[in-house]
Amino acid sequence: MEFEKAYSHLNEAQREAVDHIEGPLLVIAGPGTGKTQLLSVRVANILKQTDASPENILCLTFTDAGASNMRKRLSDFIGPEAYKVQIQTYHSFGSYILQEHRPDLSSAIDELEQFTIIRDIQSHLDSTDILRGDWNTKDIISTISQIKQAALSPDDLRLVAAKNQLDNEALIEQIRDDLSGTASAKYPANRSYYENILTTLQNYVEHSQPTILGKIESIANSYFRSLADIFAKEDEIKSIATPLRSWREKYFEKDAHNGYIFKDTVAIKKLLSLANIMEQYVNYLDASGKFDYSDMILKAINLLETDDEKRFNVQERFQYILLDEFQDTNDAQAKLVSLITDNPANDQPNIMAVGDDDQAIYGFQGANTSNFFDFDQHYHPHHVFLTKNYRSGKAILDFAHNIIELCEDRFCKAPNVNIDKRISAENPPAKTEISLREYQSAQEEYSATASEIRKLLDQGIRGNKIAIIVPKHKYLISILPYLRKLEIPVAYTKSENILDNPDVQEVLNFCDLLLRLAESPKSADPDWMQLLTQPCWDLKTSDVINLIQGAYHKRCAVIDEMLNSEGQLKDIAEFCYALAAKVHSYSAEYIINAVCAKLYPNPSLDNYELYSNLNSLRELARNKNHDKKLMLVDFINLLHAYENAEIDIVNSSPYHESDNAIQLMTAHSSKGLEFDHVFLIATDNKNWSDSKGNNNKLVLPHNLEYVRHTGGTNDERVRLLFVAITRAKAMLHMSYSTSDFSGAKAERLKYLDIRESGDAPKSLTIPEPFNQVIESQITDIATEDIAPSTWIDNYLPKDDERKNLLMPLVEHYRISPTHFNSFIDLEYGGPENFVKSFIIRAPGEYSISAAYGTFVHEIMDELCKEQLDDETLIQHFHAMVDDCDASDEERADLHKRGDSELRGFLTERGEALRKTPAKSEYNFANENIMLGDALLTGKIDRIEVDEANKTIVVSDFKTSRPKSKWANNDNTFKYRIQLYFYKILVESSRAFQNYRVTGGRIDYISADTYGQIRPLELEFKDSEEARIKEAIQYVFHLIKTLEMPSVSEFKDSNKFLDYLCEEAGKYLKSA
Secondary structure, X not given: OHHHHXXXXXXXXXXXXXXXXXXXXXXXXXXXXXXXXXXXXXXXXXXXXXXXXXXXXXXXXXXXXXXXXXXXXXXXXXXXXXXXXXXXXXXHHHHHHHHHHOOOOOOEOOHHHHHHXXXXXXXXXXXXXXXXXXXXHHHXXXXXXXXXXXXXXXXXXXXXXXXHHHHHHHHXXXXXXXXXXXXXXXXXXXXXXXXXXXXXXXXHHHOXXXXXXXXXXXXXXXXXXXXXXXXXXXXXXXXXXXXXXXXXXXXXXXXXXXXXXXXXXXXXXXXXXXXXXXXXXXXXXXXXXXXXXXXXXXXXXXXXXXXXXXXXXXXXXXXXXEEOOHHHOOHXXXXXXXXXXXXXXXXXXXXEEEEOHHHOOOHHHOOOOHHHHHHHHHHOOEEEEXXXXXXXXXXXXXXXXXXXXXXXXXXXXXXXXXOOOOXXXXXXXXXXXXXXXXXXXXXXXXXXXXXXXXXXXXXXXXXXXXXXXXXXXXXXXXXXXXXXXXXXXXXXXXXXXXXXXXXXHXXXXXXXXXXXXXXXXXXXXXXXXXXXXXXXXOOOHHHHHHHHHHHHHHOOOHHHHHHOOOOHHHHHXXXXXXXXXXXXXXXXXXXXHHHHHXXXXXXXXXXXXXXXXXXXXXXXXXXXXXXXXXXXXXXHHHHHHHHHOOOOOEEOOEEEOOOOOEEEEEHHXXXXXXXXXXXXXXXEHHHHOXXXXXXXXXXXXXXXXXXXXXXXXXHHHHHHHHHXXXXXXXXXEEEEEOEOOOOOEOOEOHHHOEEXXXXXXXXXXXXXXXXXXXXXXXXXXXXXXXXOOOHHHHOOOOOHHHHHHHHHHHOOOOEOHHHHHHHHOHHXXXXXXXXXHHHOOOOOOOOHHHHHHHXXXXXXXXXXXXXXXXXXXXXXXXHHHHOOOOOHHHHHHHHHHHHHHHHHHHHHHHHHHHHOOEEEEEEOXXXXXXXXXXXXXXXXXXXXXXXXXOEEEEEEEEOOOOOOOOOOOOHHHHHHHXXXXXXXXXXXXXXXXXXXXXXXXXXXXXXXXXXXXXXXXXXXXXXXXXXXXXXXXXXXXHHHHOOOXXXXXXXXXXXXXXXXXXXXXXXXXXX
């Protein structure tokens, strides 16, 4: 009866899809068109109309929740038989095949084990290998996963690398002169050179294969196609000068001899190394009977490809196959499907794919919309288009249609399809509205949004009918304080790393301290400042600072200073000593419980999340420990392993404040849902249109870029906005601000096509009468301080009491290059970390990398001052390593690194450094150098002096990975500032008062990606020097007055320095 009722409610197109049982079928189902019900009704109809049993039907979807919901709906139609239908995710289906046919496979490895295996493979690579050592292991893992999703093997990668290398070597000889010509003149004078290159590329591709393997085109074809596209669009754009230059810069770079080479030269080397790592990784998993998450599908594919009998068995079992959300499939999943349908005995398999390429928004998970086109070409299916929407009002659907029309790659536009896929409103709400508001600031926008939602709730609108949808999760966090200020309950899925939870961090830091204390009292010194800020101790900030200063001046362990005191500090020390004595004999649970009891003596419901998170961590550790007694050292080491691998231990628990809570979600997680009121916030160009691209540093050759999600194509961003818009049933509220929280200007969203018109701007994509932009301005902003508080806040000079406490510590302060860089370096805490490290002088962590840097600097000092030969210097290095505080494994790594890097550097650069007159480790501490009112000091690694010309070159040795050019978003930003500070020091000193610093240099110890050891040289600019001089004086002033600026609004150190320079100008004028 339920089936008959559901079938009777189907529209004509839905019924066509349900009744088309035999042969391939492709259903394109737009948003709100009833796709959810369709699959279950079709399964019920198959069982009704054929003699197939439930076991002969396979339904594949993407999430466990989707599979569960489909089974529940099906059980309403056919009862318990629904549980005999195979309704699985693609990965669980792959696992099902393996369990049935590959019992030798044990279990899937997790992310940490995967990281450990890959890192171990890297550590054993040849010292000259481009991906050796600790080179971005996470990027390697991510790329291997993407390669697997594209169903490629290590041998496939080698084939691509070899063919690319062959093409590049042949082509560069033919076009090198023309490339130089393009750079020798401006457009249009250089146009002929680009035309020559195009002709050369065309001739080359016409005499070679267009593809290498499957979807992988030849690299030559990629170069030709992209350049030909630029000339083809010449009539559409004002000038092709910029696109042509961008084409050259994308594919070519200069080598050490200033000649042009393909940028893919390094990418090919990385690809070959990646193939080697991937092969070793796959072999290791095979030998140990293990597999990773991607292998659940790939091993199933391999099994079905290589074993005809097993493939025929699977094909015979599943006579009807239904694929849900087909737009989200990746290449490997599509290949698995083809293997279970491609049977020579049946060229018209009973397969149905349902989805909507207009809602393909999971490219970052490997989804490939081309699978829609491939399915159509492979199966030649019957087409059914569902275009009747039962959710939204006409204005919202018309707006959504205008947006999706901006998408170029759509199935409905394919030559053999070519239909108008406009969605019609079949069950519109009584009232439909769209509003678009512009605010002057993000604060105004969020405050107004909260006020509007408060009004809706006060009018009796249920919270579960209201949703705020954002492009990225961070905007949910940003708007929460504004909602809470107006007591608006919220519901959202938390997605946080348990290890980032402040309460969890406090417990784990305490445990860390206990383990260090058990090892040696001195090793625990870096942990005391943070621990002693806990409310349970009830200590004064002044007592803690005096304690740290006392230990520093006495050169004793902090805990020894505590034991020599009286009162609370002594009691804390005795408690910690007693508990530390138990860490190697008592279980982790015992120690953690004792720590929690001390930190939270009166536990309440407020501590529920802490205990829940700790239980999750303990459960994880027990599983890893195979249920043996869990000791604290094993527990902490495991969590440190997750941190070092940068793997989150995610708590994705739902957060629900009340039954009347409004829904907060990202556009990606909103797919499939609907709400009466939808608020789209931050709808500006940066958040919904612009893309920063992929952060993976393992650059692939250009013809393999398709395997990696690159931050979202224009089509994908259009589709994401389309999905967000179509969640709204009746009311769509959109807003944006002209400046963000930092005051940076934001551009209007280009997809809205906002034009100035009469009294107010209007959007050309929003239908009338809703297309007018409402320019809003509010002054009463309902907000609160949303800056998170951290333990270091207790020590910062934020009030007179703490300033008075710290003022004596800066009385004789002098600023150095290291101090200045620490102050502006936001990656490591900026002014906060500066105060902790250089004013309070809190003990720091011992770093094996820092130790290596120290040893190298000592060797460079000996090279300069004592002119020792290479072998003697290497022996001295090994002696220092043998004598350092490190584990045997760390020492072995240091020895290996020194033998490779240091020996290579000395061979390449040692003789030149010996011959150049220079002063090493030159210290300006006794010079009392003044820059305005600022006192300067510092030490320079190397000062090369030309006595005849009275000129100097300053140099600094670096053991970090070499960079070939200066940038504002990596370490070279700090290095550049450091060299400028060196120049200012030298030229302001008495010792070098008649000299000019004409150059600066970073001497990298290790080889670059080309295997060459090359310094990075800096050409000083007067304007930049003047700017940094002003900034130094201003920062010195801030430190002396303990006026530490807030840095929450700055995205990076470069932006912070810009701010300091701007403020410095004002300060120096007023002074």
